[in-house]
Each structure stands twice: as structure tokens, then as C-alpha cells.
Amino acid sequence: MAEAERRVEQGHEAIVRDILTIVGGSFTPDGVSPEVYDATRRRVARNAGGYLGVFESLFLGLKFDALSQSRLYLQNVLSMTQEQEPKRTAEDAGHLVRMYSAVLLTYDEAKDKDMLLSLLPEEVMRAIQRLVTKRVELREFSPEE
Numbered sequence: 001m002a003e004a005e006r007r008v009e010q011g012h013e014a015i016v017r018d019i020l021t022i023v024g025g026s027f028t029p030d031g032v033s034p035e036v037y038d039a040t041r042r043r044v045a046r047n048a049g050g051y052l053g054v055f056e057s058l059f060l061g062l063k064f065d066a067l068s069q070s071r072l073y074l075q076n077v078l079s080m081t082q083e084q085e086p087k088r089t090a091e092d093a094g095h096l097v098r099m100y101s102a103v104l105l106t107y108d109e110a111k112d113k114d115m116l117l118s119l120l121p122e123e124v125m126r127a128i129q130r131l132v133t134k135r136v137e138l139r140e141f142s143p144e145e
Contacts (some may be wrong), residue, residue, distance in 0.1 A: 015054045017041060022080070023072040038069065041080060048084035049076065051091060060095055066103040069096075070130040075137045082141060093141035100135040 018040050021027055029037045044051050055077050059069060074096065082089045101108065107128050110116040117125045 004104045012052075012054065015047075015051055016058065019051065019055055019058060023074055025071075025073055025074055027073070036070065044077070044080040048081040049088070051129055052081050052088050054086055054133060055081075056092060057081070060099075064099055066100065066131060067127050070127040070134065075134065075141070078138070078141050090142045090144075093138045094144065097138050097142060098133055100131050104131055104135070107132070 021032065022040065022044075026032060027037065027040075031037075032040070055074075057063065059072075059074060076091075078089050078093055107113060107116060117128065120128070
């Protein structure tokens with residue numbers, strides 16, 4: 001592998017690590033240390049487009065996994081890219097809202113949502129509740145959705 005390709009691959013892997021840290025639920029100054037938190041935020045701000053590209057490859061399209069994503073904080077990445085890449089951030093948020101809405105179609109159409117949830121296994125019920133909340137949060141980035 002050529003040196004340039006190796007550097008690109010290492011950069012991609014570093015972005016993947018950063019994104020997984022950001023969406024994992026502990027990305028706070030106390031959770032990762034103030035130094036790591038600030039350094040990560042600076043890296044995202046300097047390369048918002050690159051981070052969105054990796055974000056898209058990890059969570060959109062064929063990699064979409066509603067159950068796994070219900071446990072992640074994808075909006076954390078979008079909140080960090082919104083200033084530098086507002087249009088693309090809104091597009092990614094809108095894409096996620098549409099995918100979550102497709103998954104939640106039966107829930108959205110249910111007349112008695114509590115009854116529907118009571119019929120489901122607990123893990124599925126909790127995943128639906130998390131996705132409903134995440135969809136609301138993502139709509140803040142993409143108001144048209």
C-alpha cells in the first residue's frame with residue numbers, strides 16, 4: 001500500500017473511532033476527559049465534511065440498523081457539524097427521520113400506542129420509545145421533516 005493510501009486509511013480509522021466515541025453515550029468532558037472532549041470537537045470542526053462522510057457510511061444506507069441506532073446518540077455528531085455543514089447536516093438528519101418514520105409506521109398509525117407497546121417484547125418496546133425520542137431530536141436539524 002502506498003504511503004498516501006496508508007495515511008488516508010489511518011485518517012478514516014481515526015474518524016471512525018471519534019464518531020463511535022461521540023455517539024456512544026459517554027461523550028462529555030467528564031466521560032472522556034476535558035482534553036479529549038475539546039480535541040475531538042476541534043477535529044470535527046476542522047473537517048465536518050469528512051466526518052459527515054464517515055457518519056453516512058456508518059449509519060445511513062445499507063448500514064442502517066434501527067435497533068442499534070436506538071441506543072446511540074447520532075444527533076451528537078450532527079450538532080457538531082451543523083455550523084460548518086448546515087445543509088448536509090440537515091439532509092442527513094432528514095434521511096434518518098425518514099428511515100425512523102418507516103420503522104415506526106405501525107406505531108405512528110396505532111390508535112392506542114400504549115396498548116401496542118404493551119403487546120411487544122420489552123426490548124422492542126424500549127427501542128421504539130428511544131426511536132420516537134431520537135426522531136424528535138433529529139427533526140431539530142431538519143425542520144422540513
